[in-house]
Amino acid sequence: MASALAAKIGLNSLKRRQAKNFSVRICTMESDMEFSCEVKWKGKDLFDLVCRALGLRETWFFGLQYNVKDTVAWLKMEKRVLDQEVPKEEPITLHFLAKFYPENAEEELVQDITQHLYFLQVKKKILEEEIHCPPEASVLLASYAVHAKYGEYDPIVHKPGFLAQEELLPKRVINLYQMTAEMWEERITACYAEHRGRTRDEAEMEYLKIAQDLDMYGVNYFPIRNKKGTDLLLGVDALGLHIYEPDNRLTPKCSFPWNEIRNISYSDKEFTIKPLDKKTNVFKFNSSRLRVNKLILQLCIGNHDLFMRRRRVDSLEVQQMKAQAREERARNCRG
Template identity: 30%
Template sequence: MLSRLMSSSIRSLDRECNCTVRLLDDSEYTCTIQRDAKGQYLFDLICHHLNLLEKDYFGIRYVDPDKQRHWLEFSKSISKQMKSQSPFTMCLRVKFYPPDPAALREEITRYLVFLQVKRDLYHGRLLCKTSDAALLAAHILQAEIGDYDPGKHPEGYSSKFQFFPKHSEKLERRIADIHKTELIGQTPDESELNFLHKAQLLETYGVDPHPCKDVSGNPAFLAFTPFGFTVLQGNRRIHFLKWDEVTKLKFEAKTFHVYANQQEDKKIILTYFAPNPEACKHLWKCGVENQAFYKLEKSSQVRTVSSSNLFFKGSRFRYSGKVAKEVMEQSAKIKRDPPEIHRAGMVPSRSCPSITHGPRLTSVPRTRRRAVHISIMEGLESLRDSAHSTPMRSVSHGDSFMSSRGSMMDCSDANFDATATASSSLSSSNSSSVISDEAYDPSDSVLPTPVSDNMDNPLARHLNGAPCSSEEDKSNAKGTSKDARLARKNATPGLHVAKNKSSQASDVEELNKFILSVLRLFLVTIGLLFALLLLLIMLTESDLDIAFLRDIRKTPEFQQFHFEYFCPMRRWFACKIRWMGGLLISK
C-alpha cells in the first residue's frame, strides 16, 4: 500500500515542473505547473499576479540550450518548447510596443512599458542625442526618487546612477539640472508618461535588434517597430519600410528577404544573412507577428504564412493573437478602479550612503538573487538578459557576425551582481555606446547601403534598397560583380581562404536545395498521376450517378477511349492475373 502511494506521488511530481519568470522590475514570479500546460496558462498566471488586463502587448521570452532566444508560443506546450529540464526560467517583456503609450487605458500598463523602455535605454537599444538622453534620464529620476531635496540629494547625486551604457560627467550634470529645475512637482505617473512620450518620438523606439550581415558582409541590425521594418548600421537607420509597404517576409536557411513596394512601380528586395538558421527563423517569426499585429485591421485576416512558395518546402507559421486595433478597442471597454502600483525606488550603481532608497528594485536593470529552490547553474545564468534582443553565439573571430556589438545589443543584464561589473566594462570598451550628438543623429539616417555583389547567394543579384526592375537588375548585377572581383583582388590571403570555404559551403547547400526540389517535383508528379488514375477508375468502373461523372461518360471522346483502349487493357490484365493464379495453383 505504501509503495503504491509513493509511486503515485512520484508520478505526480514527474507531471509537474517549476517555472521562474523574471518580471520587468527584476522581481521573480515562481510557480508550479503541469508539464503539459500550454504557454497561455503561464501567461495568464503572470497577468493575474500583476493585475494586468491590457496584456496583449506583452510576451514571455526564453533561451533554449543552444543560447537562441524565442518568444513562448501560447498555443503550444511549455515543456516541448523549452527543450531543457525543469526548472524553467523565462522573462516577461514587452513584445509589441504601443504606437502611442498615452493611449493606453490603465496606468499599470504604462508603468510596465516604462520599465521596458527604460531597460532599452540602459542597454543601448534606444539611441538618442545628448539633449534627449538628459531629459529621459531626468524623467526617470523624477519618477523614482521624486522632487529634488538638498537634504537627501547631495552634490553629484545623479552620478551615482547608471542610465546608459556609458555617459560623461557633463551629461550627469545636465541630468541633475533638468531634474532640479524643470520637473519639480511632477508625480511618478506624469513623469513616466512624459518619458514615454519623448521616447516614442525616437527612431529606435520599440527596436528589438537582430544581428545580421548585408550582402557586402557589413554588420547590421534588423528590427521591427510599431511603425515598420528598420535596418541600422553604425548607430544610423539606413532603411525604413512602413508596414503597409512590406509585402512579404521570407527566409531560407540563414538568408532573410524583405519584399516591399514603396511606389506603384518601385519594388524593393532587401537581403540579409543571420548568424545561423535558428536565428534566421526567429527573425522571420518576429517579423510575421509584428506585421500582423500592427498592419491588419482584424485578427480574422491573419493567414498562415510559409517561408517559401516552392511546393512544401519551408516553415509554416501563424500569428495567433489579437491585432493592435482590436487591443485598443478592447482596452476602451475596461471599467474598474485603477489597480494599486507598487513602484520600486532607485538603487545607485555605486555606493552613496547619503541617499535614502526603497527596495532593491532598480531602474538600472540589475538582477535579484535567484529564488532559493532554483539551481545556481541553471535558469537565469542562461538568459544573459534583458532577454530582449537576439543573442550572439560564441564563435571564432573569423565567423563573428558582430565583433563590436555597438549600442544595440545587451552586453549582459547582470545575472548576478558580480557580472554587472563585467557588463559595464564591456560597454565602456565599446566606443559606439557613448551617448553623444556625434554618435547618433536622426538626420544621418538616409545613408545608402554599401553596394556589393552577394557571393554567398547567387539569387540575390539586386542591391539592398535599390528598385528591382528587370533592366536595372541586370545592369546592377554586372556592376556589382566587377566591384566584387576588384575587392577580392585587394583582399588578404586569409580572407580569400575564408571566402573560398564559405563559397564551397554555399555551393553544397545550393546543390542540396536543388536535389530536394527535384525530389519534391518527382513526388508531386507521382501524386498527380495517382490521382488521375483514381479518377479514371471512378469514371469507368464505379456506378456513381453524379452529374459531373455522368456528363463525362456521355462524351464521344470518353466512349472511344473506354471501348478502344480501356476495355482491351482491362481484359489483358485480367488474363495475365488468371494465368499467374493458375501457375501458383499448379505449384
C-alpha cells in the same frame, strides 16, 4: 561511464514525465514570482497565469523570454512548455518582457502596470546603451526617472547627495564630460525641480514620450547578408523593416514600412521582402541561423499585426479598458 550517464539522463526524464507539476520562476522588470505548473500546460496557460497575477490586461505587447545558446527565444503560446527549448533546471527561469513596442505610448498604453513595466524596460536599455541616447536627452530622462521614484521635488527632503547611489546616466554620457558625480546630480536635480505638479505615473509617461523618439527605441537588430554577400543589419520595429550598415544602428540605409510591404516570405535561410509598389526592387537577404530566422519571422508577424490593429477602431475590450482607466485617474485626481 557513458551507459551510466545515459541511465541517469533517462531517469531524470522519467521523473519529469511521472511528475504532475513543475516549478517556474518568472522574472519581471520589478520582481520575481514562482508558480507551480501542470506538465500538460501550454505556453498560453502559463502566460495567462502570469498576466492575471500582475493584473495586466494589455497582454498583446508582452511575452515570456528565455535564452537558447547565444540567442533569445520567446515561449510559444500553442505548444507545451516542456516541449520547448526552455532551461531544464527547476525552477525553469523565464523573463516576462515587452516583445513589441507601441508607436505612441501615450495613445496606446492604457493600464498603469503596462506603462510601468515599459518604463522600467526602456530605462534599463538606455542605461545599458542598447538604446543610444544623446547627453541632453539623458539628463532630461534621468530627471523624469528620479521624479517617478521620489515623487514631487522637495528641497527639504531631496538634499545634495540624495542621488549618490542611483544609476541614472549611460556610462558613455558620463565619460564624455569632465564632470563630478555632484555636478551631474546638480544638473539632474535642476531639471527634476521643474517637473512640479506631475504625478509619478505622469513622469513615467513623459519619460516614454521622449524615449520613443530615440533612433534605436524598440528596434530588434539581426546580422544578415544581402545577395552580394555584404554584411548588413536588419532592424525590425513597430513601423517596419530597416536595413543598416553594421557600424551604424542609428540611420538605416533603407526602410520598408509595414503598409508598403506586400509580402515577406522565407525559404531555406533566404528572406524576400516584396514591396506593394511593383516598380520597387524586391529585397532578398540571408540569415544562416534557424533560431534567429524563427525569431525574425515572429517579430515581423507580431509587429505587422499590431501596426494594422492600430489603424482599426479599438476593440470593445480596449474601449472598456480606456474608459475604466479614465475613471480611475479622475477618481485619483479628486482624491
